[in-house]
Amino acid sequence: MKRVPDRRFPGITGFAAVLWLIAAFAALPVRAAPDVPEGAFGSGAVQSGNARVEARLLVDQAAIAPGQSVRVGVLFELDRDWHIYWRNPGQSGLPTRLDWKTPGARVGAIRWPAPHVFREADGFITTYGYSDSVLLSSEAHFEARAGETLDLAVDVDFLVCKVQCIPGSIALRRALPVAEQAQAADPATLKAFSEWDARVPVPVEKHGLTADALYSQSAIRPDDRFRAAISLVCEDDSATCSGLRPAMRDSSEAFVPDRVESIELEVTGTRRHPFADGLILTLAGTASSDEHPGEQRLAGVAVLENSNGAPVLIEIDLALPRAAAGTEVVAIDNPWLEPETAPYHAAAVPLWQAFLLALLGGLILNLMPCVLPVLAIKVFGIAERAHEDRREVLSHGAAYTIGILVAMAVLAGVVVGLRAAGTAVGWGFQFQEPIFIAAICGVLLVFALNLFGVFEISAGTGLTSRNAASGLRRSFFEGLLAVVVATPCSAPFLGTAVGFAFASSPPVIFSVFLAIGLGLAAPFVAITLVPGWARLIPKSGAWMLHLRAGLGFALLATVVWLLWVAGRSLGSDGVILLLGFLMLLGVATWIFGAVQETREDGRAPGTALLLSSFALAALAWLPLQPIAAPDANAPASADADGARPFAPAAIAAELALGRPVFVYFTADWCLTCKVNEHVVLTDPRIADELQLHDIATFKADWTLRDEEIRRELARFGRAGVPMYLVYDPRNPSQPKLLPELLTVDLLIDAFRSAGTRAANRS
């Protein structure tokens, strides 16, 4: 195809021109279009001397045999950035039409390859079609006798658009000889047919799938707004349909619907099937006020890929029941119908970006109050060895990194496992388990006591190798600990990355978690890798004993915070139980230390085993039960700002009354939430704004497990708290999502825009 540069770029720079040329030439080799006879080639949609579309009439046989079927088709080639339209053009455009004129032959329906989704005006207008090139083919059956010549003609009718739109039509014709024996077409033609055939969607059964449609009501009446879900379940063991997922980054492009008369459909997202190997596509529909009796079809093309990344293109055709205006219909409530990811495009973050964000988030975690004590211990350990063998310092760095990565892999495994078991979980979920908090308190206490010198982990005068090994073990466990205490500080940096991971496949979950781990380990590894750094730490001496004790108290401070967290959900009885357990643990550690001192080599293996099993048993028997009714113990701070507990029905009621609504999602174990609440939410200016605009405030407390809150978080692409939403009553379905780190100005701005619009309304 001739590529005359578009003269409509007056301000094109030299550099851009070079780039354009490179791109144009790079595209050339792909466009080795098959040769066709004179009349079977045509061009159309001429603009400033350039034909924007070229068309070729292709047949997959050079000579056909009597009574046989052949594939006939029109190969379109378009100028760069121009596109023609699919059978449903979308919200503008025109479908491409082929009008076959073949006396003595039956030409079947067009086999449309899966279309692209084009979004114009920033998504305001969506169209479906093809750019670059496309082959629209059909099966043709000729009744002919050998020796005859068949005339094959087609009128091609299309609309081609870039910024401008040009309607065009091209007439193509060619003669086909009929022979005793069929004769295949040239390789280029056959290649074009086979390549484009592979992009034609096939019915669900052929993929080993079953498809079902579910609607939010038993039938759709005029003026109804409704939701729909298409479930696709892989019934085949051959795994061609296993692990279905959207092939496009934007999950709203996973399904391209056919036009349904008097109904507008919008794809709102995709979600994993909750209890089968499959996928659920969610849609939102609006029926116009026109009557449409009887049944319609919910049809279209699903553009998916399987777990091997191979394309799975499915032709979908399901019933869509209609009813007359005023008919009684039954409302159907099903979690499948809810849009999961689409409104906020949480899954639209590309993998590499999520990966880098996770890495950076892990890096920043080192500065958080949760992790800082652990890192300090680590640096302290380095100080002990900084002036020793460099290789040993390096191996400690490696052990620490492996510890972190193992902990992250375990966390990822837990997430994947729980999700597979049908329970969706959120980030920080482990802090919703009292036993987990108890275990962490125990570990921190043991570490603190070790720093106080109650017992030694790597003490003694045993063989150097033995000594080094136990030191490495310690580095490893410090890595584990760093991860365990890091989670509650993670929200502001990891929200996006983790939210992405939770909506993704297991390999992605693992890689994102491991990236966080690598980021967390990075500063320490840097210290071990750069020899000069470690040497900056002063030589060991008496100061180290004070530093050890100081760090021990820092760990105890973390324990105090955890006890407060536990106290919010367990009540004072629970805290006393927990303290009792910690005291027992302290006593056990002290006995261990005493035994250790009597041993020459400083080891006490039997005792250690006994004590740790004792501690585990104590933990398992610890009768920690969350208080039955947390509301009775509702913290004073919730009342202070007039926030009511989270309840979707109450929020909807307030919005219906025209009040703006502010919802904040928090948990006691979430430090970021607490900081925001104490610094921003309690600011007097915020109270003024809330009163001024008459804003209803709701608090979603996720300290304890709460499925409703988790689902709400997931709806906005978040896996954990904090989350802040401001609803404008004019537009209740699209609340404003505020960033995790709040500022007073940010919040006031959001209140004002919701409040002002509400005021205008009345």
Next chain:
Amino acid sequence: MKLSHILLGIIAVGLALTLALHATSSRAENLAKSRTLAGPAAVGMPAPDFRARDENGVEHRLADYRDRLVVLEWTNSNCPFVARHYRKDAMEKLAKKLGAKGVTWLAVNSTHSNTAAETVAWRDSQGFEYPTLQDNDGTLGRLFGARTTPHMFVIGPKGLLRYAGAIDNDPRGRVESPRNYVDEGISSLLAGSTPDPGSTQPYGCSVKYERR
């Protein structure tokens, strides 16, 4: 590697990530915004009130035309579909015919690059008389959900939107005597009944909105 190199590297990566994140989140926000605005105009519901200036700078408000039937015609003189209807004088004739029945006809141009002077030149060359509202920033277009040129809206005397969609059933300009949905719909309204169909799939070029 020197310490300063590592630090600079970390800062650079951080900056790049922040920018990338900002770009993606603002794109998502734009999408959300445009989707919310797509909704307000629905057949059977009150048409959104608006205030817009025509090519002569005269302000028009929907409220000015209370108790009258109003036709809104989304237009763009560079669109072949619009040009085709004007070549046949279809819009002008229909506007004149309906004007005699007391119907107000307003063209709306939401093309971001269109100027009032261009509209005046187009109007004079085509010889129509109704005003063209200058909606360069696309507010009016997005309010009504106008997607193509032409895209037609008929507003009933009580301010309810009664018809939205194509001008006729002839997107390719090949039908002998096409059904004109606007003409039919207004006849129904004047006869006291509801247009049927109340909405059709509009056809034509997409509206060339300003990017946001």
